[in-house]
Amino acid sequence: MLSSWLSRSAGEKRPRKPAPSLAETAAKRVRAARPSAQARTKAWFARLGWLVALAMLGALSVLAWRRGQSFVQSGFFAIRTVQVQGLSAEMDREIERAAGLDRLQGRNLLYLDARRLEERIARHPRIxxxxxDKVYPNTVQISASERKAVALINAxxxxxxxxxxxLLDRASSALDEHEDLPFINGVKVAPLNLGDRVENSGLASALDLIARMKQLNPQMYRSVGEIRADDPNSLILYLxxxxxxxxxxxxxxxxxxxxERFLETxxxxxxVSYINLCIEGQIVHK
Structure with a gap:
């Protein structure tokens, strides 16, 4: 009996299920890819959380910026001290007037343009x-050097x-202060402004001579009263x-x-009223 059942079962063929159509397959894929309502709800809340976090961050940033602006605009950075180093008292007063240093008091140090202030000060011909330098929280430090007069020039x-x-300044009102400086005559130039450089070969030779005398023989430098620089071949010193x-x-x-040797020996x-050293190796005098 068992054998007959087995033979019967073996001889029977099970019916095959029909293959799903393309439309059914596509529908199944769409259903598998579509999130469930619960998943969609979770995603919506996640996006909402991000939006709330970004809004809070933006609000905190604006609040911090406003507080920062309030601190910046406060009197903490108001300029209280302007220090000037390296200048004489006279030049210190001149620069204060010319560059408006007296108007810096109370201004916000953060907004001070140091480069622009340097340019204003540098326009003075004697600077x-x-x-x-801006020294926080409330100090401006100015370090400068002053041009020194080495001679008077008659242009x-x-x-x-x-x-x-x-050219540093007109000397009509200050001859007493610099009356011991050599006086350079015979330089022909076009009209000039203070702060201009005089381009003249005779003047260049005279200034070089003055600088070397001042360095090597200060006594000789102080003994020179006048230098004539109008002759292209010679300089004339009047002691x-x-x-x-x-x-x-x-x-x-x-x-x-x-x-120097001649004057010493x-x-x-x-x-002697005249010495000529224009001829190399000779000293002519009378």
């Missing part, structure tokens, strides 16, 4: 270098002039005692040791 009028040929000294326009400094110097 050689300047640096402005279209009398000026102080520095070692680089820069304060009235002695006239002619030096070559090219490298006048090179003949200074000979002049000449027995009857009081009788």
């Amino acid at each position: 050689e270098t300047v640096r402005v 279209d009028r009398v000026y102080w002039i520095d070692r680089n040929g820069i 304060r005692g009235g002695l006239e000294v002619r030096l070559p326009a090219q490298d006048p400094v090179g003949r200074m040791p000979e002049l 000449c027995a009857d110097l009081d009788q």
Whole structure:
């Protein structure tokens, strides 16, 4: 009996299910890809949470910015001290007026344009270098150096002039202060403004001679009363005692040791009124 049942079962064929159509397959895929209502709800709440977090962050940023602005605008950074270093008392007062330093008090240090302030101070013809530093919370520190007059020059009028040929100021009101400076004559130039550089070969030779004398022989420098620089071949020095000294326009400094030896060794110097060192290797005097 068992064998007959097995043979019967083996002989029977089970019916095969029909293959799903393309439409059914696509519908199943769509249903599988579509999130459930619970999943959609969770995703919506997640997005809402992000939006709330971003809104809170934005609000906190605005609040922090407003508080920061309030702190910046407060008196904590108001300028209370303006320090000027490296200048004489006279120049300190001039720069204060010319650059408006007196108007810095109370201004916000954060908004101060240090570079622009440097440029304003540097426009003064007697300022050689300047640096402005902001020292927080409320100090402006100005370090500057002043051009020094080394001679007086008679151009279209009398000026102080520095070692680089820069016109510092008109000397009509300050001759007493610089009356011991050498006076340079014979320089022909076009009308000039304070702060301009005088371009003249004779003046350049005279200024070089003055600088070397001041460095190597201060006593000789102080003895020079006038230098004429109108001759392209020579410079004429007038010492304060009235002695006239002619030096070559090219490298006048090179003949200074000979002049010094002559002045030191000449027995009857009081009788000498003229010395000529323009000829190399010779000293002509009378």
